[in-house]
Amino acid sequence: MTTYIPPEIGATSVPIPNNRRADIVAHHTAAGLMQTDTVSVIHTIKDGFVHTIFAKGSSFPADPAENDFETTLAIALPGHPDHQGDGVYIANATSGLAAIRTVANRVSAYQGESELVRAWAADQNLPVYDLPDEGGSKWTLPQYQRAQRVNRVLFALAIAGIAFTIFSGFNLTDTITRSQAAERDTEQIRRTSTAYENQLRQKLVEVTDQPALAIIGRLYALGRINPETGGTLLNFRASNGAISWVAQVPDWVSNEQIDRFGPNIDRTRIDDKKMLRLTATEEIQ
Known part of the structure; x- marks a missing residue:
């Protein structure tokens, strides 16, 4: 596995319509918001919501469909076994830091230079969790079109x-x-x-x-x-x-x-x- 966070990520939480597969909901939501069919995602399920981190497949250094990339940012998603609750979860990115803000079963993403991300995290009045570089969840590239x-x-x-x-x-x-x-x-x-x-x-x-x-x-x-x-x-x-x-x-x-x-x-x-x-x-x- 190669630890990697692309330079542009997003995070969102959406309700699961009755009897729909969570992976399809995650993929189509990410594909629509990124305006491309080729998106790589990590998703979890908690309390009727699909929580997703996503990025364009083209923003990875190699085809994510044929290579194993991972990130510990997945811990920020409610429903992940290592999730610590509401807070700001921070991980090292390709340039600066990437953060996921989790509050009340909703997630959002923030990226930038290290000092800016740290200052932003301090303003959230939430616990801050610094994530390790290794041992994350795998980015997946669904083929649904x-x-x-x-x-x-x-x-x-x-x-x-x-x-x-x-x-x-x-x-x-x-x-x-x-x-x-x-x-x-x-x-x-x-x-x-x-x-x-x-x-x-x-x-x-x-x-x-x-x-x-x-x-x-x-x-x-x-x-x-x-x-x-x-x-x-x-x-x-x-x-x-x-x-x-x-x-x-x-x-x-x-x-x-x-x-x-x-x-x-x-x-x-x-x-x-x-x-x-x-x-x-x-x-x-």
């Missing part, structure tokens, strides 16, 4: 419970509902994805006054709010040439992190929940 990238991301967002509404001359409600009701096994997902793709293409053809692909692309970008901050995208709306969205993130998330999601984002502190409410309206590019 979906034929259409848009459908895969909508599937991931739906099972993550991210609420959004799109008003851009067409309605994706049927597609989202069918994603939530998709059959449990991978083969059925492959079969139904073809129908999804045809349906979505037809709806896009009907859109003549809205740049629909730009809207969906913006939704992709905002979908990273969950793995990068542990927050939630609450609402997403496109209408009259503009996109408006609302999200909630923990109040420890820095202004620098927030600014990555776009310009002119308004912040409102929700003191009783220790959260920040983010709102923004922007022109469709």
Whole structure:
């Protein structure tokens, strides 16, 4: 085994829909958020949630499907046998440190230079666990594929419970509902994805006054709010040439992190929940 943490990782916790396999949920959530079919993941199950650390397969020094890479960051996931409870778990990464924050059965990732990660961890008011370099869990590269990238991301967002509404001359409600009701096994997902793709293409053809692909692309970008901050995208709306969205993130998330999601984002502190409410309206590019 080779200990390795890629330069860009994410972490998320999503509920397991009834009778769905946890590895499929972990893979499709990670694939949607990373916007690539080739993702390497480590996942655990605890109290009805799948907890996942993930990275792009291309960010490993060799093909993770043919090589054994591991990381002790897996200990940060609830359900791991060595998990110590809520806290910030820190491990040495390829450059600097990588950390997983675990609170109330939810996980999020943070990476950076050693001093920045240490300072961030100290601000969390949580126990800090320094992890050893050896003896971790193996990164796995599931081979489940979906034929259409848009459908895969909508599937991931739906099972993550991210609420959004799109008003851009067409309605994706049927597609989202069918994603939530998709059959449990991978083969059925492959079969139904073809129908999804045809349906979505037809709806896009009907859109003549809205740049629909730009809207969906913006939704992709905002979908990273969950793995990068542990927050939630609450609402997403496109209408009259503009996109408006609302999200909630923990109040420890820095202004620098927030600014990555776009310009002119308004912040409102929700003191009783220790959260920040983010709102923004922007022109469709």
